[in-house]
Amino acid sequence: MSNPQHHPRYETLADFAAGRLDEARAVVIAAHAEVCEQCARDIDALEAIGGGVLANAEPAAMSADALEKTLAMTGAQIMPAQADERPRPASALDAYLGGRSIDALNWKWVAPGVHQHVMKAQGYRDGVLRLVKFAPGKGVPVHTHKGEELTLLMRGAYRDALGEWRAGDIADLDHEHTHEPIAFGDEPCVCLIATSAPLEFKTVLGKVLQPFVEL
Amino acid sequence: MAGGEKKAKAGENGRAMEDLLAAVAETGDRRAFAELFAYFAPRVKGVLMKGGASDTDADDLAQEVMVKVFKKAKLYDVSKASAATWIFAIARNARIDAIRRAAKPDLDPDEPMLVPEEAPRADVVCELKQRDARIREAVTRLPAEQREAMMLHFYADEPHSAIAERLGLPLGTVKSRLRLAIEKVRKELDFDDE
Numbered sequence: 001m002s003n004p005q006h007h008p009r010y011e012t013l014a015d016f017a018a019g020r021l022d023e024a025r026a027v028v029i030a031a032h033a034e035v036c037e038q039c040a041r042d043i044d045a046l047e048a049i050g051g052g053v054l055a056n057a058e059p060a061a062m063s064a065d066a067l068e069k070t071l072a073m074t075g076a077q078i079m080p081a082q083a084d085e086r087p088r089p090a091s092a093l094d095a096y097l098g099g100r101s102i103d104a105l106n107w108k109w110v111a112p113g114v115h116q117h118v119m120k121a122q123g124y125r126d127g128v129l130r131l132v133k134f135a136p137g138k139g140v141p142v143h144t145h146k147g148e149e150l151t152l153l154m155r156g157a158y159r160d161a162l163g164e165w166r167a168g169d170i171a172d173l174d175h176e177h178t179h180e181p182i183a184f185g186d187e188p189c190v191c192l193i194a195t196s197a198p199l200e201f202k203t204v205l206g207k208v209l210q211p212f213v214e215l
Numbered sequence: 216m217a218g219g220e221k222k223a224k225a226g227e228n229g230r231a232m233e234d235l236l237a238a239v240a241e242t243g244d245r246r247a248f249a250e251l252f253a254y255f256a257p258r259v260k261g262v263l264m265k266g267g268a269s270d271t272d273a274d275d276l277a278q279e280v281m282v283k284v285f286k287k288a289k290l291y292d293v294s295k296a297s298a299a300t301w302i303f304a305i306a307r308n309a310r311i312d313a314i315r316r317a318a319k320p321d322l323d324p325d326e327p328m329l330v331p332e333e334a335p336r337a338d339v340v341c342e343l344k345q346r347d348a349r350i351r352e353a354v355t356r357l358p359a360e361q362r363e364a365m366m367l368h369f370y371a372d373e374p375h376s377a378i379a380e381r382l383g384l385p386l387g388t389v390k391s392r393l394r395l396a397i398e399k400v401r402k403e404l405d406f407d408d409e
């Protein structure tokens with residue numbers, strides 16, 4: 001895959017590195033960083049800044065027996081290299097797909113040529129994570145964003161007023177944006193969309209569709 | 216940029232934090248751990264308290280972070296991150312876990328969830344200790360209000376709007392201080408320079 005051309009806003013990466021994003025958006029950023037060396041580096045750098053802030057921080061005295069309590073809690077147990085408390089899936093999205101491929105999902109019909117698969121993302125801060133698949137020539141109804149929305153293009157391509165988007169590209173839109181992506185090319189376009197608030201459709205068709213989209 | 220090589224910061228007894236971590240990983244060295252603890256635990260507690268945590272909560276969470284540091288010592292890779300950066304990531308994840316536990320005590324442990332990485336994602340190109348020392352220097356040079364904004368960004372458990380309210384500042388001011396601070400520090404991180 002060629003390098004992604006569209007990246008998250010730097011603020012979004014800064015929020016990700018600080019653990020400030022809701023679960024759904026964090027998954028989308030992690031999935032993008034898996035295919036985007038540039039953003040992976042930016043996140044590393046931001047984490048190094050978090051470390052720099054820590055090294056510069058003013059110390060606050062720990063309680064008197066803190067070290068003893070801490071050592072007792074470790075039980076002198078050191079985990080073997082390569083192990084982790086929770087096994088890490090190969091990709092950020094895998095845990096949500098439960099080992100299924102995108103093709104094997106139980107896709108729900110939304111509109112002609114448009115299907116979706118909704119996942120609850122209720123990690124540490126709730127968000128909604130959905131995969132939306134639309135056939136070439138089809139699009140997601142015009143909508144604005146009450147909250148923040150992040151879209152990672154997984155397969156195929158789409159076009160909107162801002163340009164062309166291909167696999168690995170991210171659309172990081174704020175509430176001022178309205179967009180209407182239309183898929184093009186030979187295969188259906190599959191997007192991973194994270195929202196921290198329900199989508200708000202602007203067209204009559206969108207309003208009619210809203211109940212089906214399980215928002 | 217002025218100045219020549221900067222040495223990685225050493226612990227109180229002159230051993231670099233990275234070496235202390237290696238000693239813990241190899242033999243469970245308690246003295247090395249005690250040194251790490253003396254340096255990092257009060258700093259983790261300090262940033263958490265600045266971020267609004269109570270003394271008790273910050274103390275408990277700092278202990279929890281240091282328990283993880285001990286247990287995970289073998290997972291630390293000195294070629295990929297400085298000790299401070301690695302411990303930052305552990306503290307961040309511990310904080311996220313604490314929020315999760317508090318907000319959702321009934322959450323199914325099998326519920327899918329993202330576990331943010333504690334090791335860098337990219338191959339770090341420039342020399343690591345030097346990079347982290349440069350970042351540390353750059354953070355020291357920031358104006359106090361920018362440093363504060365950055366600390367709260369990384370360690371406070373509240374949205375930027377709440378941080379702004381607590382500081383009695385408009386949200387835009389907090390965001391622009393943060394942006395300026397990150398931009399300044401980022402200049403030290405130019406991966407392609409030299």
Ligand SMILES: [Zn+2]
Pocket residue numbers: 004006007008032036038039040
């Ligand atoms: Zn990117």
